[in-house]
Amino acid sequence: MERDGYYYYYRRVPKHLAPYDSRKHIKVSLNTKDKNVARKRVVIHNETIEQFWRELVTAPVPQQDERYRRAVQTARLHGFVYRNISDISANAELGEIVDRVLAFMGAGSKGEDAPIVRDALLGTAAEPEVLLSQAFAIYRPRCIDRLAGKTEHQIRKWENPRRLAMENFIEAVGDKPIADVTRKDILGFQNWWLDRIRDEELKAETANKHFGYVKDILDNALLACDIEASTDVRTLFAKVKLRSGDDSRKPFEAEYVQVVFLNSDALNGMNAESKALVYMMADTGARVAEIFGLLPEDVNLDTEIPFIHIRGNEKRGLKTAQSDRQIPLVGAALYGAQQFPQGLSRYSSADSASTQINKYFRENGLSPTKEHSLYSLRHTFKDRLRDVQAPEEVIDNLMGHKSRGPKYGRGHILETKFEWLNRIAFDASQIGSI
Numbered sequence: 135m136e137r138d139g140y141y142y143y144y145r146r147v148p149k150h151l152a153p154y155d156s157r158k159h160i161k162v163s164l165n166t167k168d169k170n171v172a173r174k175r176v177v178i179h180n181e182t183i184e185q186f187w188r189e190l191v192t193a194p195v196p197q198q199d200e201r202y203r204r205a206v207q208t209a210r211l212h213g214f215v216y217r218n219i220s221d222i223s224a225n226a227e228l229g230e231i232v233d234r235v236l237a238f239m240g241a242g243s244k245g246e247d248a249p250i251v252r253d254a255l256l257g258t259a260a261e262p263e264v265l266l267s268q269a270f271a272i273y274r275p276r277c278i279d280r281l282a283g284k285t286e287h288q289i290r291k292w293e294n295p296r297r298l299a300m301e302n303f304i305e306a307v308g309d310k311p312i313a314d315v316t317r318k319d320i321l322g323f324q325n326w327w328l329d330r331i332r333d334e335e336l337k338a339e340t341a342n343k344h345f346g347y348v349k350d351i352l353d354n355a356l357l358a359c360d361i362e363a364s365t366d367v368r369t370l371f372a373k374v375k376l377r378s379g380d381d382s383r384k385p386f387e388a389e390y391v392q393v394v395f396l397n398s399d400a401l402n403g404m405n406a407e408s409k410a411l412v413y414m415m416a417d418t419g420a421r422v423a424e425i426f427g428l429l430p431e432d433v434n435l436d437t438e439i440p441f442i443h444i445r446g447n448e449k450r451g452l453k454t455a456q457s458d459r460q461i462p463l464v465g466a467a468l469y470g471a472q473q474f475p476q477g478l479s480r481y482s483s484a485d486s487a488s489t490q491i492n493k494y495f496r497e498n499g500l501s502p503t504k505e506h507s508l509y510s511l512r513h514t515f516k517d518r519l520r521d522v523q524a525p526e527e528v529i530d531n532l533m534g535h536k537s538r539g540p541k542y543g544r545g546h547i548l549e550t551k552f553e554w555l556n557r558i559a560f561d562a563s564q565i566g567s568i
Contacts, residue, residue: 140164140455141172143179151187162282163455165446179282186278201259203359208254212237219257261361267309269355270300276354284451287483299347302326312352313361320370323348327376338378345374384505385513388521388560391416396466397564400500406473407480408491413470415508417560418442418461419515419533422508423450423484428477435475439552440468444534450484457534462552465559469566518558528554 135144143162160183164175209216214234222231238255241247253259264272274293281289306326307319327341353367394400395416401409414425420442427450432443440463446452463471481487491508495501512533519529530537532551 135161139167140458141166141169141176143176143183145180145183160279162279165283165452165455165458182282183279186275201253202261202361204250205253205257205259206361208250212241212251212255214255216254216259217257218259218261222257261311261313264312264355264359264361265309266300266304266307266312266315269312269351270297272355272358273351276358283446287485288451291485295343296347296351299344300351302344303348312355315352315370317365317370320345320374324374324376331376338376342375342378345371384503384510385517386502386506386510388514388518388558390502391511391514392560394500396560396562400498403498404491404494405480407478408487408494410470410473411478411487412491412508412511413466413562413565414442415467415511416515417465417467417555417558418463419512419519420444420461421453421457421484421512421534422488423453424457424534426450426478426481426484426487430476433471433475433477435463435471439548440471441548442471454534454536456530456536459531459534460548460551461532462548462555464552464555466562466565469562515558519554522554522557524554524557 135142141164143164144159146159147157162179162183164172164179166172166175206216214237217226222234226234234255238251241251241255273296281292284292303323306323307315310319323345324341327336327344330336331338331341349367349371352370356367395412401412404412411422411425414420415422418425424444425442427447428442428444429447432445432447434441434443441460442463443460444452445458452458461467478487481490488508492501495506495508501507516529516533519532527537528551529535531547532555
C-alpha cells in the first residue's frame with residue numbers, strides 16, 4: 135500500500151494465528167517511494183513476517199500450556215476471566231461461584247467438551263509455570279517484525295540491553311513465575327536501581343529504560359503463553375519511572391565548532407575518515423550510523439544541489455521510517471563528502487568510529503564538559519536551525535524526525551532544505567590548509 139508517497143507492506147493476521155498475534159493487521163514501512171524497489175522489499179518483509187509467525191507458534195512455552203490456553207480461551211467465550219480453582223474457592227464471592235457452576239451446567243456438564251468447559255469455568259487447568267528466566271526466550275520470537283531490515287549488529291544492540299534488563303530484574307526479585315510478579319516486586323526493582331544510582335553514579339534514564347524493557351518482555355511473554363496475571367502489567371509499572379535530571383548531551387556552541395574543529399589544527403591527530411565524519415555531522419546533523427552507512431550511490435556530488443541520501447541498505451538499516459531522507463551538502467559537510475565520495479570504510483562499525491572519536495575528544499581536551507560528545511554535533515545542528523527560525527517541518531525532515539506540522543511538497547523539499555542550510559553553513563575555507 136502507498137501512503138504520503140511511501141510504500142508499506144500491509145497484511146491481515148490470519149484468524150488461526152489470533153491466539154499468538156493479537157494484532158488485526160501488520161503494516162511495516164518499506165522505506166522507499168520507488169514502486170519497483172518496494173516490490174523487491176515486500177518479498178523480504180513477507181518472508182520475515184512468515185518466519186515471525188512460525189517462530190511464534192513454535193516458541194518455547196511449557197508442555198501444559200495447551201490445556202491451559204484452551205481453558206483461558208473457553209472461559210472468555212463464556213464471559214469469565216480464567217481463575218484457578220484454589221483462587222476461586224479462597225477469594226471469589228459466592229455469586230461468582232454460583233454463576234460459574236450454572237454456566238458449566240448450562241454448557242453441558244456431561245458432553246464431549248465437558249472437560250474443557252470444566253477446566254475453563256471451575257479452574258481445574260494447571261497454570262503453566264513460566265519463570266522469569268524463560269521470558270526473554272518467549273518474547274524474542276514475537277519481535278521479528280520489529281527488527282525487519284536491521285543488520286546483525288543493530289539486532290545485537292537491540293537485544294543486549296533487554297537481556298540485561300531481565301537479568302537485573304531477576305537479580306532484584308528472584309527467578310519466580312511471571313504470573314506471580316507483583317507490584318511489590320516492581321517497587322523492589324525500583325529500589326534496587328535507586329541503590330545503584332546512589333552507589334555507582336548511574337543515570338536515572340538508564341533505570342527508566344530497563345523498566346520499559348522488563349514491562350514489554352513480561353507483557354509479551356504473558357500474552358504468548360495466554361497467562362492471566364493477577365494484575366495488569368501496565369498497572370504493575372504505573373508511576374515507577376524515576377525523575378531524571380538533564381542527562382542529555384550538551385550541544386557544542388557553533389562558534390566553538392568553527393574556531394576549534396574547522397579553523398585550527400585540533401583534529402590533525404585524527405585519521406582522515408574520522409575528520410570527514412566530524413565535518414559531515416557538523417553541517418548535516420545526521421547520526422553517526424547514517425553517515426557511516428552511506429554507499430557510493432548515496433553520495434551525490436555531481437548534481438545541481440549536492441546531497442546525501444540516507445536510506446536502508448545492506449550496510450545498515452534505518453532507525454525509523456522518517457530517517458529516509460535527502461540532505462543537501464553545504465559548508466563542512468560538502469568538504470567532508472568530497473574527500474570520501476565512496477563512503478567511509480575504515481571502521482568495522484559506527485559504534486567503533488564513535489568510540490574512537492570520543493576518546494580523541496577526551497584525551498585532547500576537545501569536550502568542554504563530560505556531557506559533550508561527537509553526537510553533540512547533532513544537537514548543535516538543530517539549535518543552529520532554530521536560531522535562524524527554520525520551520526519545524528524542515529528541521530524535522532533534516533533530523534529524520536516525524537513531522538508534527540504540514541508537509542512540504544515533495545518537488546521542492548531539497549531546494550527548500552538547501553536554502554535553510556546555506557543560512558547556517560560553516561565556513562570550510564580553512565579546512566585542510568592548517
